[in-house]
Amino acid sequence: MARNITPKNQDYSQWYLDVIKASELADYAPVRGCMVIRPTGYALWESIQGHFDKGFKDTGHVNAYFPLLIPNSFLEKEAEHVEGFAPECAVVTHAGGEELEEPLIVRPTSETVIGHMYSKWVQSWRDLPILINQWCNVMRWEKRPRLFLRTSEFLWQEGHTAHATREEAMEETLRMLEVYRSIMCDILAIPVIAGEKSEGERFPGADNTYTCEAMMSDRKALQAGTSHFLGQNFAKAFDIKFQSQNLEVEYAWTTSWGVSTRLIGALIMTHSDDDGLILPPRVAPVKAVILPISTSDVTLNEKLLPMAREIEEKLNKVLGGKFVKVDTQFHMRPGERFFTHLQKGVPLRLELGEKELDESCLMAVRRDTSEKRALAIDALEVLVPQLLEDIQKNLFNRALKFREENTFSVSTLEEFRKIFENSGGFVRAYFAGGAEEEKAIKEIGGVTVRCFPLEDNSTGKCFFTGKEGARLAIFAKSY
RNA sequence: CGGGGCGUAGCGCAGUCUGGUUAGCGCACCUGCUUUGGGAGCAGGGGGUCGAAGGUUCGAAUCCUUUCGCCCCGACCA
Numbered sequence: 001m002a003r004n005i006t007p008k009n010q011d012y013s014q015w016y017l018d019v020i021k022a023s024e025l026a027d028y029a030p031v032r033g034c035m036v037i038r039p040t041g042y043a044l045w046e047s048i049q050g051h052f053d054k055g056f057k058d059t060g061h062v063n064a065y066f067p068l069l070i071p072n073s074f075l076e077k078e079a080e081h082v083e084g085f086a087p088e089c090a091v092v093t094h095a096g097g098e099e100l101e102e103p104l105i106v107r108p109t110s111e112t113v114i115g116h117m118y119s120k121w122v123q124s125w126r127d128l129p130i131l132i133n134q135w136c137n138v139m140r141w142e143k144r145p146r147l148f149l150r151t152s153e154f155l156w157q158e159g160h161t162a163h164a165t166r167e168e169a170m171e172e173t174l175r176m177l178e179v180y181r182s183i184m185c186d187i188l189a190i191p192v193i194a195g196e197k198s199e200g201e202r203f204p205g206a207d208n209t210y211t212c213e214a215m216m217s218d219r220k221a222l223q224a225g226t227s228h229f230l231g232q233n234f235a236k237a238f239d240i241k242f243q244s245q246n247l248e249v250e251y252a253w254t255t256s257w258g259v260s261t262r263l264i265g266a267l268i269m270t271h272s273d274d275d276g277l278i279l280p281p282r283v284a285p286v287k288a289v290i291l292p293i294s295t296s297d298v299t300l301n302e303k304l305l306p307m308a309r310e311i312e313e314k315l316n317k318v319l320g321g322k323f324v325k326v327d328t329q330f331h332m333r334p335g336e337r338f339f340t341h342l343q344k345g346v347p348l349r350l351e352l353g354e355k356e357l358d359e360s361c362l363m364a365v366r367r368d369t370s371e372k373r374a375l376a377i378d379a380l381e382v383l384v385p386q387l388l389e390d391i392q393k394n395l396f397n398r399a400l401k402f403r404e405e406n407t408f409s410v411s412t413l414e415e416f417r418k419i420f421e422n423s424g425g426f427v428r429a430y431f432a433g434g435a436e437e438e439k440a441i442k443e444i445g446g447v448t449v450r451c452f453p454l455e456d457n458s459t460g461k462c463f464f465t466g467k468e469g470a471r472l473a474i475f476a477k478s479y
Numbered sequence: 480c481g482g483g484g485c486g487u488a489g490c491g492c493a494g495u496c497u498g499g500u501u502a503g504c505g506c507a508c509c510u511g512c513u514u515u516g517g518g519a520g521c522a523g524g525g526g527g528u529c530g531a532a533g534g535u536u537c538g539a540a541u542c543c544u545u546u547c548g549c550c551c552c553g554a555c556c557a
Contacts, residue, residue, distance in 0.1 A: 143554090143555070143556085333514080353516060
């Protein structure tokens with residue numbers, strides 16, 4: 001077992017921080033609440049970005065960039081929006097050695113500037129829809145920061161679209177939710193529940209918010225991504241109007257949706273163990289590492305290393321990228337070399353020593369199960385991709401199983417309390433309350449409505465108010 | 480923003496109560512030798528003026544004042 005990582009069941013948050021440190025994903029910055037994303041972490045982010053970016057492009061979106069600084073007055077144009085974001089805004093009051101006439105907000109999100117620009121760009125129904133995404137950083141001042149989960153500055157993607165009709169905008173909102181859901185499940189191997197947010201959890205200024213909720217390995221929920229149906233709220237605040245085909249002047253319907261570097265936190269807390277990070281192969285920047293091992297420098301340099309290079313090249317060709325690396329940390333002893341890759345979450349370790357040389361095979365060790373298996377060198381190009389896919393599936397299924405084992409259906413408040421007093425987890429219950437009732441429930445150890453799952457539109461008797469016709473909701477403590 | 484704790488080498492700490500040799504230990508790091516299939520052993524070595532400022536004193540990591548920062552627990556959050 002790793003000796004620099006606190007066991008998960010001893011102290012979960014320390015374990016989380018230790019995993020990040022050991023895997024060299026990130027480090028603390030000099031400014032509280034900010035983090036440095038180290039090369040290993042950034043490579044992971046780039047990989048995540050790549051998959052999502054493709055998902056956006058495939059659904060017709062284009063990338064653009066809007067400015068970091070937003071005039072204070074913009075934020076104030078949408079009442080709920082200001083109220084929601086004002087407490088966490090960082091404000092620039094001085095620049096160029098002078099006090100600014102109007103303070104500038106460091107963007108906490110860009111609905112307002114983008115709304116402003118869209119109003120200039122939209123005149124006719126022919127200008128719609130606008131389907132723009134931007135990759136950027138945002139700032140939301142945090143009182144209690146946690147690496148990747150809640151930092152004052154974080155990296156994310158925000159999609160902003162404007163449509164001619166309500167139906168189209170709603171379709172877009174749900175389409176992007178589905179893009180999120182499928183990438184999280186298929187690529188990040190994180191099982192998520194797609195659902196609608198409750199009144200109390202809605203994005204400030206949205207008519208409706210949809211979310212992908214995941215269960216972390218401590219049974220708490222993590223909101224992994226959100227998609228908002230903004231109605232005409234921002235269109236009215238920023239005057240995004242167009243003339244329709246039947247000559248009427250109408251307000252546009254807008255949406256926005258985002259995922260952030262929080263996904264890295266989700267990956268850590270979904271898959272990793274007491275030995276460190278575990279990454280699903282499809283998102284891992286390094287999918288396999290080849291370790292030439294020998295006590296003899298001659299064997300190492302003249303036989304094993306060239307062979308490892310050859311295998312590296314072959315596998316990279318099959319995998320379609322530089323996903324396989326040769327480990328050349330020869331100043332370390334083998335055990336130490338194993339550990340560095342273990343902690344960094346490399347899905348597959350391929351050991352190449354004298355034994356393997358004689359039998360012309362590689363010893364493959366899976367990160368997810370520690371299972372060892374000799375692979376014939378001739379068959380590597382088939383077996384390695386297979387093994388990687390196996391690991392991918394196993395990680396997803398393992399996480400799904402964990403979530404299911406920790407999801408409980410209840411119909412009374414008493415049962416509800418009992419679960420959160422004991423193990424915790426996800427609770428499924430019919431719920432018909434509003435913001436008031438949500439507040440009351442929050443008194444029960446901070447439990448909140450995570451979402452109303454889209455896949456289940458059954459109705460029943462509310463466990464809290466007793467009203468009939470209540471929707472099915474998922475409750476949990478959350479990050 | 481309320482409650483608690485802590486700032487001494489890159490990290491983790493001892494020393495502080497009861498001022499007094501050149502400020503110490505473990506890990507990490509560097510060099511050498513022996514090792515090498517799941518975190519090696521031995522030997523040698525480099526690195527800190529003790530968060531900052533001011534004060535008390537012959538003398539301050541240690542006492543006093545001020546200040547900054549961080550961590551943990553609660554209220555707010557992608």
